[in-house]
Amino acid sequence: MTVTTTRVPLIVPRSERRLGLRTKALLITVLPILLLGLLVALTLVAQRRAELNAVSRSLSASVASVLASSLDVTDLTQVNMQLRAAVASPSVAFLDIQPAGDVPRYFISDAPQTDWLLRAQLDAFLNAQPAGSHLALSDTRADAYRAAQATLSAAAPDSVREHLQAAVTTLDATRGQRQTYEVTQLAVYDTQAGRALRLPGQAAPQGTLLFHLTIGVTLGDLNAVLSRQLWLVLLACAVTALTAAGLAYRAVRRLVGVILAITDAAQQASLGQLDGPIQIRSGGRPDELGDLVTAIERLRVSLHLALSRLRPGGRP
Structure with a gap:
């Protein structure tokens, strides 16, 4: 009596997995690098802010020291x-000098034609944040000139209209840009030892207040360098x-391919389908995966021989 076996396709429902081994391995590898990049980026942002503050304070202190030692706010020409x-x-x-007493205020910027607008924006900023040190503005000079055009009467000279229109045309190129x-x-005080400069955070010296000095500096070049440094770090982290x-x-x-193949082979073996060799590609490498595939194949052969002896005739 001959017993024949027929290989039947095995369909075993797989349990739903939320995360496969491949996904977990990728997450374990990539997430620490991304978190490190985020931490470095946050550190660089904080460092950039600290460096900008330090440079601006140093530059402001240098300019203020020169002005404090020689500026006479009662002499308009010298000021x-x-x-x-x-x-x-x-x-x-820009520089904003507010003398003590009834002496007029002095304000001047690197764009004198729009001093009136920047001074109003500075006043609004300091009223909202008396101790503020970071003023970010959008370029609205073109809009201000348009508003001035709208207020002109019909009898306004053509030269005024042409001047305003020329300013609008020129400033439209930078409209909306952030600065x-x-x-x-x-603050500058007159003390017994001479003029003294009070920097932010310092106590007022014993003496008479001469004038308050507000200095605005732009560190566009340094900010651009630090921004490029930040983007390079983020790019390096992304590439890594x-x-x-x-x-x-x-x-x-x-690894996953071998594990899935061994799983399918074990399921086939559980149904007694041990006739053919297990089709697992170990890659021919003498590593742990190759040893595992070899051991599984030996197990299949041993089980096949054992089951064959139990069949009628005692032969495979």
């Missing part, structure tokens, strides 16, 4: 000359994460 020379320096955007100023507020993900996928792909 205008010194302030124009100061705003001509790199990075100095950031680092603002430092200082993608490279690690690719390497992890290649490493896990073979």
Whole structure:
């Protein structure tokens, strides 16, 4: 009596898995790199803010020291000359001097034709944040000139209309652009030892207040360098994460393939289908996966021989 076996396709429902082994391996590999990149980015952002504050304070203190030692707020000609020379320096955007008493206020910027607008924006900022040091504005000078055009009467001279229209045409090119100023507020006192400068956070010296000095500086070049540094770090982290993900996928792909093949072979063996060799590609490598495949194949052969002896005739 001959017993024949027929290989029947095995259909075993697989349980639903939320995360497969490949997904877990990729997450374990990539997530630490992404978290490290995020941590480095946050650190660089905080460091950039600290560096900008330090540079702006140092620059403001240097300009203020020069003005505090020689500025006479009662001499209009001298004030205008010194302030124009100061705003001509790199990075100095505006100077606002408010003398004590009834002496007029002095305000000058590197764009004198729109001093009136920047002064109003600075006042609004300091009223809202008396100790504020970071003033970010959108360029609305073109809109301000348009508003001035709208208020002109019909009898306004053509020269005024042409001037306003020329300003609108010129300023439309930068309309809406963001400009950031680092603002430092200082005070100058007249003491027995001479003039003294009070920096932010310092106690007022014993003496008579001469004037308050507000300095706005723009650190666009330094900010651009620090921003490029931040983006380079983020790009390096992204490239590293993608490279690690690719390497992890290649490493896990073979492992998962062997595990799935062994699982299918074990399910076939559980139904007694041991005639054919287990089709598992170990890659021919002398590693743990190759040893596992060899052991599984030996187990199949041993089970096949054992079952064959139990069949009628005692032969495979």
